[in-house]
Amino acid sequence: MRNQGRFSAIIASLLMIFWTFSHATSPPNSSKNNWYKVELLILEHKGNIDEQGQHVVPLTLPKQAIHLNDHLTTTNPHWSLLPASESFKQASLRIAKHPSRYHILFRSAWLQDNFQKQPLTIETGDNLTPIAVAKKEVIVLKGPLWQLEGSLHIKKQRTFNTHLNFAFRMLSAQDQLVEYDINEYRSLKLNKIHYFDNPAFGVLMRISKAESPKEKAITEPGFEHST
16 A cells, blocks of 8 residues: 555656646747738818918937838838728728819828737828928928828737827918828727828728738738829
8 A cells, every 4th residue: 555655646746747847848828919900091181271280390200110101121020011902992982082172192001910019100292301491491300301201109909009190291371381290199999990180181090800911912012102
């Protein structure tokens, strides 16, 4: 009986060692990595603008960002560009029917997963640097002054915590160079169209579930901007 008891104790000790070793060497459980499609559309409100613009202040864009205008330099495994036509197809068609009221400034779509942390930046439209220099209305210019520039940061939690910081510049009726800003934090929900408004321009965004780029081949990356 003593030998049987010792044998049982040895077996129990070995099982305990095996259990401890297996749990110590096995990788920790990680949450499922989901992919999402993000649609972005920025449009100008044409016509008379009730609110006066602000003095132009060049934005300081975040470093190490994904440049939506220069996507070919991006090597982020958690992000992949889609054709611009994948962004708000129906809304774009409706906007195109009202050229006297709206003008699409920028349109883009992309895939990103749970681990995408990089901010995204936009610099597009007319280069207003010559106008700014001639009118001496911008005190400090560290680079080209674009008609539309800004950044976008999306952080996935229970919802999609999103920060938009965009500036749209134009010549006012008094022939002054002014800008209109959208700087807003908002929690975005899946499959819902979110609109960020400003007297001069607006931003449409929508986030929906999607397959990963490996599951769905993407052969036509691209973007659209105003011409």
